[in-house]
Every structure is written in structure tokens, then in C-alpha cells.
Amino acid sequence: MSFLELSGVQKHYGPVAALAGVDLSVMRGSRTAIVGPSGCGKTTLLRLIAGFEAPDQGRIVLDGEVLANGGAAVPAYRRGIGVVAQDGALFPHLTIADNIGFGVVRGADKRTEHIVELAYIVGLDKAILKRRPHELSGGQQQRVALARAMAMKPRLMLLDEPFSALDTGLRASMRKAVAELLEAAGITTILVTHDQAEALSFASQVAVMRDGLFSQVGTPRELYFQPKDRMIAEFLGDAIILPARIADGFATSPLGRIAVDTTERRDVARIMLRPEQVLLKRTSREGMSGTPEMLFGEVTESEFAGSMCTIAVRLLNSPDPPDAAAIGNTPLILRKPGMDAPALGEIVRLTVSGMAHVFA
Amino acid sequence: MQSAVDLSRPGLPAGLKAGHGTRRRSLSWILIAATLVSLLALLPLAFIVWVAVQTGWETASALVFRPRVGELLVNTVLLVAMAVPISIVLSVTLAWLTERSDLPGARLWAWLSVAPLAIPAFVHSYAWVSLVPGLHGLWAGVLVSVLAYFPFLYLPIAAALRRLDPALEDAAAALGLGPWRVFARVVLPQLRLAICGGSLLVGLHLLAEYGLYVFIRFDTFTTAIVDQFQSTFNGPAANMLAAVLVTCCFVLLALEVLVRGEERYARVGSGAARQQQRTRLGRVTLACLALPAITALLSLGVPFVTIGRWLIAGGTDVWRLDEIGLALGQTLFLAVGGALLATIAAMPMAWVSIRAPGPLQRLLEGCNYIVGSLPGVVIALALVTITVRIAMPLYQTLFTILFAYALMFLPRALISLRASIAQAPVELERAASSLGRPPLRALWSTTIRLSAPGAAAGMALVALGITNELTATQMLAPNGTRTLAMAFWSYSGEIDYASAAPYAFIMVAMSLPLTWLLYVQSKRMAGR
Numbered sequence: 001m002s003f004l005e006l007s008g009v010q011k012h013y014g015p016v017a018a019l020a021g022v023d024l025s026v027m028r029g030s031r032t033a034i035v036g037p038s039g040c041g042k043t044t045l046l047r048l049i050a051g052f053e054a055p056d057q058g059r060i061v062l063d064g065e066v067l068a069n070g071g072a073a074v075p076a077y078r079r080g081i082g083v084v085a086q087d088g089a090l091f092p093h094l095t096i097a098d099n100i101g102f103g104v105v106r107g108a109d110k111r112t113e114h115i116v117e118l119a120y121i122v123g124l125d126k127a128i129l130k131r132r133p134h135e136l137s138g139g140q141q142q143r144v145a146l147a148r149a150m151a152m153k154p155r156l157m158l159l160d161e162p163f164s165a166l167d168t169g170l171r172a173s174m175r176k177a178v179a180e181l182l183e184a185a186g187i188t189t190i191l192v193t194h195d196q197a198e199a200l201s202f203a204s205q206v207a208v209m210r211d212g213l214f215s216q217v218g219t220p221r222e223l224y225f226q227p228k229d230r231m232i233a234e235f236l237g238d239a240i241i242l243p244a245r246i247a248d249g250f251a252t253s254p255l256g257r258i259a260v261d262t263t264e265r266r267d268v269a270r271i272m273l274r275p276e277q278v279l280l281k282r283t284s285r286e287g288m289s290g291t292p293e294m295l296f297g298e299v300t301e302s303e304f305a306g307s308m309c310t311i312a313v314r315l316l317n318s319p320d321p322p323d324a325a326a327i328g329n330t331p332l333i334l335r336k337p338g339m340d341a342p343a344l345g346e347i348v349r350l351t352v353s354g355m356a357h358v359f360a
Numbered sequence: 361m362q363s364a365v366d367l368s369r370p371g372l373p374a375g376l377k378a379g380h381g382t383r384r385r386s387l388s389w390i391l392i393a394a395t396l397v398s399l400l401a402l403l404p405l406a407f408i409v410w411v412a413v414q415t416g417w418e419t420a421s422a423l424v425f426r427p428r429v430g431e432l433l434v435n436t437v438l439l440v441a442m443a444v445p446i447s448i449v450l451s452v453t454l455a456w457l458t459e460r461s462d463l464p465g466a467r468l469w470a471w472l473s474v475a476p477l478a479i480p481a482f483v484h485s486y487a488w489v490s491l492v493p494g495l496h497g498l499w500a501g502v503l504v505s506v507l508a509y510f511p512f513l514y515l516p517i518a519a520a521l522r523r524l525d526p527a528l529e530d531a532a533a534a535l536g537l538g539p540w541r542v543f544a545r546v547v548l549p550q551l552r553l554a555i556c557g558g559s560l561l562v563g564l565h566l567l568a569e570y571g572l573y574v575f576i577r578f579d580t581f582t583t584a585i586v587d588q589f590q591s592t593f594n595g596p597a598a599n600m601l602a603a604v605l606v607t608c609c610f611v612l613l614a615l616e617v618l619v620r621g622e623e624r625y626a627r628v629g630s631g632a633a634r635q636q637q638r639t640r641l642g643r644v645t646l647a648c649l650a651l652p653a654i655t656a657l658l659s660l661g662v663p664f665v666t667i668g669r670w671l672i673a674g675g676t677d678v679w680r681l682d683e684i685g686l687a688l689g690q691t692l693f694l695a696v697g698g699a700l701l702a703t704i705a706a707m708p709m710a711w712v713s714i715r716a717p718g719p720l721q722r723l724l725e726g727c728n729y730i731v732g733s734l735p736g737v738v739i740a741l742a743l744v745t746i747t748v749r750i751a752m753p754l755y756q757t758l759f760t761i762l763f764a765y766a767l768m769f770l771p772r773a774l775i776s777l778r779a780s781i782a783q784a785p786v787e788l789e790r791a792a793s794s795l796g797r798p799p800l801r802a803l804w805s806t807t808i809r810l811s812a813p814g815a816a817a818g819m820a821l822v823a824l825g826i827t828n829e830l831t832a833t834q835m836l837a838p839n840g841t842r843t844l845a846m847a848f849w850s851y852s853g854e855i856d857y858a859s860a861a862p863y864a865f866i867m868v869a870m871s872l873p874l875t876w877l878l879y880v881q882s883k884r885m886a887g888r
Contacts, residue, residue: 052530053637076533077542083534089527093549102545103535145531152535 003028003188004049004156009058009068011044018044020212021058026188026205028063031179033191033199036209037235042192045209046158049190050083051076063155082154082187084162088145090133096144097129103152118147121181139170146178150185157182159191163198175202196236200224208232225274226261226357233272233357240273240332244356251356254318256295259355271356275334280313280348288316288347295350300331302344309341310334313348389800391716393708398724401731401767404742408606411599411745423600428584432601436580436608438498440566443505444559450506451513451558452551454655457648459521462638464645469652473514474879476659478871480828480845481508482571483864484659487666489575490857501578507659508572509565513558519882520554521547526636539639553620560616560733567608568735570831571849581605585737586831599745602738609733667864674858683847684862691843694833695823697758698765702773702822703815705766710777711807715786725774732771736832739764744835761836768832769825773818776881780814781807817881824874827867844870 002025011019018041026032034042047053049060054073059066062081067074090099101115108114119129122143133141142162149157162178163171179202182189193199199206200220207217216228227233230241244251249263251271255278260271280297288296301312312331332350342348412420423429451473457463458470476484485504488495495503524547532542570582581601588598641648671678706728713725731739743764747755754760784807792802830845837843842850848863 047530050530050534052533075538076530077536077538079534080536081534083531085527085531087527089525089531091528091531091546091549093552102532103537148531148535 002026003030003063004190005059005061006045006049007059007061009045009048009055009060011041011048011053011055017212019048019055022209022212022214024207024214024217026190029183029186029188030205031182031189031191031203032205032207033193033203034207034209035193035196035199035235038194040209041212042194042209043160046083046160046190046192049156050081050158051079080152080155082149082152082157084142084145084149084157084159086161087138087165088133088141088162090141090144090148092133094132095129096124096131096133096136099133099144100129100147100151102148114151118151121150122147123177138165139174142166142174146181150187154187157187157189159189161193162191164193164195171198200236208235227272229359230270230272238275238333238335240275240278241359242271242273242356244269244271244358246271246358251358252319253356254315255350255352256293256319258352260358261355262358265358270359272359273352273356275332277352277354277356278332278334279351279353280334280336280342281351282342283347283349285347287349292317297332297348297350299342299344299346299348302341304338304341307338308335309338311336311341313350315350316347390708390712391721394712394721394724397705397709397770398727401728401770403746404731404734404739404767405606407742407746408599408603408738411596412603415596415600419596420600420603423597424604429601429604432579432581432584433604433608435498435578436567439501439505439578439580440563440612442498442502443509443566444562446502447506447510447513447562448555448559450655451510451517452548452555454514454652455518455521457652459518460636460639461641461648462645463641463648463652469656470518471876471879472656472660473518473652474511474882475656475872475875476507477511477878478875479508479660479663479868480571480830480864480871481505481565481569482575482830482845482849483667483867484508484663485572485575486848486852486857486860486864487663490666490670491662496577498578500576501573504572504576505566505569507655507662509562510655510659512561512565513555515878515882516554516558517551520551522636522883524550524636556616556620560612563612564609564733564735567605567612568737570737575852581608582735582737582831585741589737589741589835598741602741605735606738609735610730613730613733663864663868667861667868670858670861671865674861678859678862680859684866687842687844687847687863688866690841691827691845694761694765694837694841694843695826697762698769698826699773699819699822701762701766702769703777703819706770706773706777706818707808707815710774710781710811711803714778714781715789728774729771731767732769732774734768736764736768736829737835739767740832740835756836756838758838761833761838761841764832764836765822765826765829768829769822772821772825773815776814776818776821777811778814780811780817783814784810817877820874820877824871827870 004024004026006022006024009019009022010017022041022045024032034045036042044053048055048068051067051074054071055068057070058068060068060073062079067079091102094102096119097112097115100118101111104111104114115129116126119126124140124143124147128136128140133144136144142165145162159178163175166174175198191199191202193202200223203220205217206220206223207214208223209215210231216223216232218226223232224236227236230239233239233241242253242255244253244258244260245268246260246262246265248266249260251258251260253271255273258271258273283296288294295318296316297313298316299311300314301310303310310333312333314331336342415423454469454473458466458473463469481504484507488500488504528546528550529542532546533539537545567580568582569580570586573580573583581604585598585601585605588595588601592598709725709728712721743760744755747760788806788810789802792806793799797805827843828845830849833841833843833846834849837846844863844867848860848867851857851860851863
């Protein structure tokens with residue numbers, strides 16, 4: 001039974017369709033990430049769920065209550081949905097304590113204790129409560145924004161790229177902390193981001209958005225290993241895409257015979273591998289002889305970048321590719337640990353682990 | 361809730377102080393120049409103190425504590441206490457309607473809410489008196505004051521509303537606040553700075569205004585001082601009234617500081633704010649249109665209709681072209697001269713306050729603002745006395761009047777310059793230095809060049825002020841000077857309203873483009 005249900009939600013700004021009919025269903029207590037390039041409509045969707053704007057068409061139902069139906073919409077202040085904006089949107093004229101307590105009725109029982117408790121939960125020092133937003137660092141501001149949104153015990157929490165203003169190290173730890181925090185509080189959460197790694201690591205359900213539509217919705221694993229099309233595959237990470245002839249659960253490709261994730265297909269199609277599925281083993285030109293079924297390549301480029309090293313491998317004895325010979329000659333770009341990555345000119349033996357994904 | 365532990369990180373220090381040691385030498389020259397300007401600016405204030413001391417306590421208290429002064433004080437306080445709050449309410453409503461609602465023709469109404477500034481206050485008053493001859497007293501004073509001066513509040517409030525980050529209002533709505541409570545708890549507090557600054561400006565103008573209140577026969581300190589000056593020249597009575605008036609100004613300044621507080625209203629966070637949404641007025645659109653329409657009718661319609669009527673009544677006879685040409689020439693000359701002087705004098709102070717802020721610099725800057733907030737009549741009175749007693753050859757010379765203008769309008773030049781210098785990155789100055797320019801030339805080729813538009817805007821504002829200035833010009837200008845404002849004043853004083861009309865018309869026509877500039881500048885400051 002889904003907690004939040006969007007069906008056919010559309011929103012136009014003049015002639016531009018920001019959302020062209022979006023369907024989504026979110027389970028109670030789950031975490032969903034909406035990911036897409038900037039301008040794809042993800043923030044618009046968030047604003048419609050929050051109630052800052054009304055959809056042109058479609059329904060938004062939260063916990064059985066219709067929030068928006070066509071043009072009619074419940075205003076934001078009656079929805080009880082928490083929002084944490086990109087830069088926190090703290091009230092600059094109020095202290096941190098007043099910011100956190102903003103949504104709590106003034107004079108409410110134990111208001112101060114409640115504020116202190118919330119500050120503790122999000123990991124803010126008590127001394128900070130008397131300060132003003134501009135005296136806080138970016139990470140602290142985000143915590144205050146989170147505490148402020150949690151203070152009113154929201155049914156649903158919307159996070160609009162809340163980590164994008166933070167630096168890399170802080171971003172990862174904040175993301176983990178926030179995920180655990182919301183999980184512990186049992187709050188259903190929707191995160192909007194343009195960072196695919198953030199989306200994959202944060203959520204139990206990821207929706208990829210493009211041009212105002214969801215192109216695929218699923219678990220992070222599904223999306224990463226079984227993307228619907230090339231665009232999604234490349235948006236979520238590096239991908240090796242090869243032409244192949246499929247039969248009996250195997251593909252014959254420039255990388256040899258590879259198991260695929262379907263047994264029904266029997267045709268020529270494109271398959272996708274993640275670069276980390278291609279394993280390399282150092283060898284030499286002498287080692288190549290006499291083993292025709294093995295696949296060898298030569299390292300043509302090597303770019304050292306600390307922990308990781310990007311290398312290009314040109315296949316030396318690729319079996320005949322089914323159609324495009326040109327593809328066989330394009331080197332494979334792989335990222336390997338920098339410590340013992342093969343050097344320029346070295347000969348490597350290639351093997352593929354796991355299954356390749358067949359595009360429709 | 362385990363994560364709470366890893367979440368807590370020690371807070372970073374709020375900001376690191378940047379060193380300013382590198383450009384000591386050029387800084388010291390500029391600082392000396394700024395100090396000199398500030399000391400000169402303090403001259404009128406020093407004069408008031410000196411006169412008070414010289415007059416002696418007995419004479420002074422006899423002159424200050426008398427029923428007449430009490431009467432003037434009541435008038436002035438009532439005027440400020442009524443006109444300012446009415447202007448605030450009017451301006452906030454107009455600003456919200458023009459900036460945040462889907463009022464039809466919002467841009468036109470916005471411009472019409474600024475345009476009354478182009479009409480000198482005494483022309484407003486002239487228009488009302490010739491339309492409703494019986495108009496006089498406190499309520500008349502409040503009415504005309506609000507109409508003439510509310511744009512000083514409207515401009516900053518509209519700019520602040522435009523700059524507000526809509527994300528804050530969204531956040532408040534998401535936290536369960538309805539539209540009215542969002543306005544009261546989020547929007548209004550953020551307008552506080554704009555309201556305080558605008559109110560101060562309106563209050564100071566009310567204290568300084570002369571012509572407006574003479575027309576409607578309402579006595580304030582300024583009118584009383586001029587009366588006193590005309591009957592007894594620079595006697596102790598006038599000087600003591602001036603001292604009380606200065607005290608009133610200080611009270612307003614202190615009030616503003618108190619109310620404004622130390623709070624910060626800038627947007628926290630990075631990135632561009634998203635576009636604001638305008639509230640749909642729906643069925644109340646027509647009712648809402650009435651407010652800007654009536655305001656425009658009273659503040660613009662009345663003056664224009666009156667001037668037009670007198671121009672038609674006067675026909676071609678009132679256009680005495682040689683006389684008008686002479687007045688126009690003199691006005692332009694004084695306006696440009698005064699504007700240049702004020703801008704040059706403001707330059708070092710503006711640079712110092714942005715590039716090398718410190719307690720001394722803030723104090724110096726404060727001096728300039730305080731003197732600029734003094735009524736023209738006080739500055740004129742001080743300069744009359746000083747020149748007559750100490751430097752007689754300078755009495756009623758071009759030098760003295762330009763000096764007075766520079767003192768009075770320095771803050772206008774300073775504010776514009778400051779804003780544009782603040783936008784010129786200091787890195788450019790450093791880059792020019794590292795490319796081999798000596799400090800002052802580096803300054804000239806980067807910051808001063810880049811601040812030229814701000815300087816021009818400041819000069820335009822100063823020129824606007826000088827064009828419409830009446831009291832100081834009358835008291836200080838060389839014999840035979842007859843500016844547009846003086847000519848208008850003398851004709852209307854003789855109840856020859858028709859002959860005064862062309863001068864009013866020319867003043868308004870000259871001020872309109874400058875007011876337009878002000879309007880555009882305030883839009884640009886808000887980033888649009």
C-alpha cells in the first residue's frame with residue numbers, strides 16, 4: 001500500500017512542459033531519490049508535492065488524502081510536509097533556536113526543551129542556539145534546516161539537493177547521517193538531486209527523470225545494472241556498450257562470450273557492461289600465443305590520479321564482432337586502482353565477471 | 361539516533377580577518393583626505409555648540425524654554441508622528457501590490473509611486489493650496505507631506521521586497537504558516553531595515569522642509585528659524601531654535617539606530633534565488649487598483665493639473681524667456697558645480713569605508729551622515745554666521761554656497777559611490793598593483809573607473825537636490841542669484857501663481873529624468 005501516490009502529474013510554464021505526466025508511488029517509511037540533469041523538472045515536482053505550486057493536471061494523494069487534483073490544491077501550510085531547501089533557507093532575522101522552533105506554536109508546552117532536543121538529534125551544539133544563521137557554516141545551516149523541518153513532525157520529508165552546497169567529505173557523512181536520522185524517526189523521505197552517486201547510495205527507490213518524465217524507476221541496483229536505455233546507463237555511471245549476437249543466455253561480442261541477463265532473446269542487440277566488470281591480468285606478448293579463446297589487449301593510455309587510474313585498453317585479438325568492426329577498434333576505458341595499474345604498452349588479459357545487460 | 365554523535369563537528373570561526381597592511385601609504389593619504397572632509401563637515405555642528413556656549417546658559421535657556429518653542433515642538437512632533445506611520449503603511453501596501461501581486465500594470469504603478477519625488481515639496485504644497493485655498497494646519501501638513509515624501513519609503517521597501525528570497529516564504533509555508541502569518545513573521549521583519557532607513561529619510565525631510573509648510577501656514581522649527589532670520593538676521597534667537605532643531609534630528613537618528621538593531625537580513629546561503637511568484641488578487645483586483653490610482657491622482661494629478669491650469673491661465677505672457685533662461689542657467693551651474701564638489705569630496709570617504717573599514721573610519725563616515733541629515737537652514741545659518749564673523753569676504757559668494765551644497769548633499773554622493781565601489785572587486789586593484797602600477801594609479805585605473813556609473817548616479821541625485829533647494833540658496837547665494845526655485849518662490853509669495861507656474865514646470869521637467877534614474881537604479885540594485 002503506497003503512502004504517496006502521484007498519477008499523471010503535469011505542469012507547464014507557458015509553452016514549456018516542466019512535467020509531462022509523472023506517475024510515482026512511494027512506500028511508507030521508505031527513501032526515494034529523484035535524480036536527473038538540471039532542468040529536467042525534478043525541483044518542479046518537489047514544489048508540487050510540497051504545495052508551493054499547483055499541478056495543471058493529475059492527482060497527488062498522500063496517505064489517502066487528496067492533496068492536489070487538477071488545478072485544485074491544498075496549500076502548502078496545511079499539508080504537514082517538511083522541506084529542506086538547497087541552501088537551508090534559514091530565516092536570517094531569527095536566532096537558531098527561533099528558526100528551529102518556527103513551526104512549533106509559540107507558548108506550546110516544553111517548546112524550549114523540544115528545540116534543544118531537536119538540535120541534539122541533528123548534532124548541533126547547544127551553544128549554537130543563540131546565534132544567527134549567518135554565523136554558521138554551510139553544514140550547520142543544513143542541520144538547522146533539517147531540525148526546523150522535523151520540529152513539526154512531518155508526514156513526509158522533501159530534501160531539495162540539501163547536500164550540494166557542502167564540500168565532498170562533509171557531503172557523504174551528512175548524507176549518511178540524515179538517512180539514518182530519518183530512518184530512525186520513521187519519516188518517509190524524497191530526495192531530489194543531480195548527483196547519481198548520492199541518489200544510488202541514499203535511497204531504496206530511485207527515479208531517473210528526463211525532460212519532465214520518469215525514464216525508469218526502481219531499486220538502485222536495478223537501475224545501475226539493468227538500465228532501460230543507453231542514456232540512463234551513462235547517466236548513472238560509466239558504461240561499456242557493445243554490439244552482440246544473443247543466443248541461449250550468452251552474447252557473442254568483441255569481448256568474447258559473455259553471459260547475459262536474459263535467456264529469451266535470440267537476436268542482434270546492444271549489451272552493456274560496467275567497466276568494473278572487466279578484469280585485467282598482466283601478461284606479455286609471449287603469453288598470448290597458443291591460447292586462441294583468451295582475450296588480450298594492449299594499454300594505450302594510462303592516466304594516474306591517486307587512488308584511481310584511468311587506462312585505455314585496445315583489444316588485440318577480438319573475435320569478429322557481429323556488425324560494427326569500428327567498435328572493436330575503439331579502446332575500452334577502464335578505471336583501476338592506481339597502486340598496481342598496468343603501465344603504458346603492457347599486455348593484459350581481459351576477463352568479464354558477472355552478466356551483461358541486454359538493451360531492449 | 362546513533363548518528364547524532366558523528367554529526368557534531370566543532371563550529372568554524374565565523375570569518376577570518378583579512379590583513380590590510382600592504383597598501384599603508386596610499387591608504388594614509390586617502391585617510392587624511394577623508395578626515396579633512398569629515399572635519400570640514402563638522403563645521404556647522406561645531407558652530408551650534410560654539411554659539412550655545414557663547415550665548416551663555418541664561419540667555420540660551422530663556423530662548424529655548426518658552427511657550428513659542430514648546431508650540432513649535434508639539435507641531436513638529438505631531439507632524440512626524442503622524443506623517444511617518446501613514447507613509448509606512450501606504451508604502452508597504454503599494455510596494456507589495458506592485459512587486460508581489462498580479463496587479464494589472466504593476467510596472468506603471470511602480471513608476472508612478474516614485475514619480476512624486478520629481479515634484480519639489482513646495483510645488484506639491486503650491487498645487488494643493490491653489491486647488492483648495494482653505495487648506496492649512498496640521499492635517500493639511502500631514503496630507504501634503506505624505507504625498508510629497510512617501511516615495512522615500514516606497515523605493516527601499518519595494519527594492520527589499522524584490523530582493524527577498526522566496527525560499528524563505530516557502531519554508532514558512534511548509535512549516536504550517538498561512539499567507540498572512542508568513543507576511544507578518546517572515547516578510548515584514550525582513551523589511552525592517554528598509555522601513556527604518558526610509559522613515560529616517562522622511563522624518564529628516566519633514567524637519568528640514570520650509571516651503572511646503574509656509575504655503576499651508578503650518579509652523580515648524582524650520583519656518584520659525586527662517587522667519588527669525590529674516591527679522592533679526594543671525595541673532596541668538598534663530599541660533600537657539602536651530603540648536604533645538606538639531607537636537608530633534610539627533611533624536612530621530614538615535615531612534616532609527618535603536619529600532620534597526622544589529623540584525624542581519626541578507627540572504628544566507630549561496631546560489632541564485634529563484635523567481636518570486638506573484639499573488640493572485642482575483643476578485644479584489646479592482647479594489648486593490650484603487651489605492652495606487654488614488655495615490656497617483658493626489659500626488660501627481662493634483663500638481664500637474666494645477667501647474668497646467670496656471671500655465672493655460674497665464675498664456676504666453678508668463679513665459680518671460682530672458683528671465684527664465686537666466687534662472688535656468690544659474691540653477692544648472694550651481695547644480696553641476698555642487699554635484700562635482702560633493703562627489704569629489706565623498707570619494708576618499710567612500711573608498712576608505714569599503715576597503716579599510718575600522719572604528720575610526722566608521723566614526724568619520726558617521727560625521728558625514730549626521731551633517732547631511734541637518735536641515736539646510738541650519739547649515740546656512742552656520743555658514744552665514746561664520747563668514748560674517750570670521751571670513752567676511754566669503755559671505756554670499758559662490759564658494760560658500762557650493763560648500764554648503766557639498767555639506768548638505770555629501771551623503772547622497774557617498775551612498776552611491778560606496779555601493780559601486782563595493783561592487784568593484786579589490787582583486788582588480790591588487791592585480792593592477794602586481795602589474796606595476798603604483799597604488800594611487802592602480803586605484804584610478806580600476807576601482808575609480810569602475811565606480812564611474814555610481815558616481816554619475818550620485819551626482820545626478822545631488823544635482824536634483826540642489827535644483828529643488830530653497831532655504832540655503834536664499835540665505836547664502838551671491839546677490840543677484842535667482843535660481844528656478846527662488847524665482848518660483850518669490851512669484852508665489854506675491855500670489856502671482858501664474859507667473860510661478862513656468863518655473864514649477866521646468867523644475868519638474870528637469871527632475872523627472874533624474875527620478876527615473878533613481879527608479880532604474882533601485883531596480884538594478886535588486887538585481888533586475
